[in-house]
Amino acid sequence: MLIEIDFNSSEALYMQLRNQIILGIARDMLRDGDSLPSVRQLASELGVNMHTVNKAYALLRQDGYVKLDRRNGAVISVSLENRSYQVESIHSDMEMIVAQAICKDISLNEMQKLVQDMYDAFSARQTSIDIIVEEKE
């Protein structure tokens, strides 16, 4: 799967990394049991520090997307245990998006179509085996 890092973005590198992994899971390019590169390996390929990758992995574990152990490295494992916390986070994020949409005269139908199109797009994804690293300029 593809990991894109934009060094010119104002978004933190570890946050970009976390988001890319979550997108990969949603697109079914990363499945339960799949291994992620080790923190040192991925850091080396991306050209960032080890701790930056480690921070992303620790965040993904905290939010229930991967499990980390010393022998297998980081392994995809989506947990539904603390789902209520995740759902609450999604709610508040969605509230701000809907508020902006209403202000900018985006109708309910437009928004629901947007959500549906995104669900379709995520479901229609292909699968790739290797993790390819790509950096934006």
Added chain:
Amino acid sequence: MLIEIDFNSSEALYMQLRNQIILGIARDMLRDGDSLPSVRQLASELGVNMHTVNKAYALLRQDGYVKLDRRNGAVISVSLENRSYQVESIHSDMEMIVAQAICKDISLNEMQKLVQDMYDAFSARQTSIDIIVEEKE
């Protein structure tokens, strides 16, 4: 209308302020032509620095929610000029939310119901005249 500021939140104060104003507009508590408190007055009531409020106001102007002039202060004025930029921002934000939702087994129907409920909630709001300031602990 009510402005809540959480000093313990990890979210920047000026960003919280910006979001609260946008929520106020979406709830129809703030309408086109309504005046916001001056940067100094609101800063004084909230107990924050003048520049923090000024930063939020400048951001709101940049995103087309208010107009600022020297005589009337900040006035609500939702612009649909640079809408394409706003829509693009909404799209990328929504993409991450949907990705997380798919990972956490939230169905398309659940998400669309969530969007609809939020549209309903925003439309069913009452109106208040004064701007009341409230700080979280």
Added chain:
DNA sequence: CCTTTGTTATATTCATGCTATAACAAAGGA
């Protein structure tokens, strides 16, 4: 005149992001 408005400038303090280097225990392979 005087006040208030947004705006700009400078400086300081503090938190965060990122890097650099190092070391540790645990597991697996040769």
Added chain:
DNA sequence: TCCTTTGTTATAGCATGAATATAACAAAGG
């Protein structure tokens, strides 16, 4: 047994951004 690799932790340094503190300015209005 030795070596490598794994995640993890610790410490330090640097850069950036957030927030504050003062100060000053032009423009508008009473």
